[in-house]
Amino acid sequence: MHNAEWASAILGHPFPGQHRVTWPDLYLLHIAAEAEPSPPPPPLATAAAARHRAERETARAAVEQAYRQQVEEWEQLAAGLADLGVRAEVRHNYTSHRHLDCYRQGGDHIYLLDDLHIGRLQRSAGRVLCFTPSRAKDLQDFPDAATDGRPPTCRACLTTARRITTRGAVT
Structure with a gap:
C-alpha cells in the first residue's frame, strides 16, 4: 500500500x-497496488509539504532580514562612537552567572577600546558600555573580540550607544 x-x-x-481495514477492502487495495505500482504523489500531502516549505522559507528570510538590520545598526553605532573618538568592538561576556562550561547564554556587549567621557557618562577603556x-x-572577563562579524545583543549597551550617538557629544 x-x-x-x-x-x-x-x-x-x-x-x-x-x-482496521476489512478483508475485501484490503484485497481491493492489493489489486490497485498491482495495477498501479508507482502512483503519482498524493496531492494533499504534497500541497501540505509545499506550504510548510514556503512557511519555513518565509521565516528564514525574516530571520535573515532582522540579522541584517542588527548588523547595519551596529555599523552605524560603531561609526557614531568613532566620531566621538571612541573605538569599540563586540565581545562576549564569559563571567556571567548564567554562563556554564558548555552552555553559552547572555548577550554580546559593546567593549570600549578607548575612554568614553560624555556628560556624566564615563567609561574607561577595557569596559563594556553597560x-x-x-x-x-x-x-569582568571579555577575553576575545568577536571576529565573525556578529552584532552586539546586550540591550543596555545598545540603548546607551543609541542615546549617545544620536544626541552627540555633550561635554
Whole structure:
C-alpha cells in the first residue's frame, strides 16, 4: 500500500488504517497496488509539504532580514562612537552567572577600546558600555573580540550607544 490518501481514493471512503481495514477492502487495495505500482504523489500531502516549505522559507528570510538590520545598526553605532573618538568592538561576556562550561547564554556587549567621557557618562577603556559598579561582578572577563562579524545583543549597551550617538557629544 502506498499511503492513506491513495487508499482513501481507491476505497471511496476514508481509510481506517492498516489494522482496521476489512478483508475485501484490503484485497481491493492489493489489486490497485498491482495495477498501479508507482502512483503519482498524493496531492494533499504534497500541497501540505509545499506550504510548510514556503512557511519555513518565509521565516528564514525574516530571520535573515532582522540579522541584517542588527548588523547595519551596529555599523552605524560603531561609526557614531568613532566620531566621538571612541573605538569599540563586540565581545562576549564569559563571567556571567548564567554562563556554564558548555552552555553559552547572555548577550554580546559593546567593549570600549578607548575612554568614553560624555556628560556624566564615563567609561574607561577595557569596559563594556553597560558597565555599572553593581554589575561589576558579572562583567569582568571579555577575553576575545568577536571576529565573525556578529552584532552586539546586550540591550543596555545598545540603548546607551543609541542615546549617545544620536544626541552627540555633550561635554
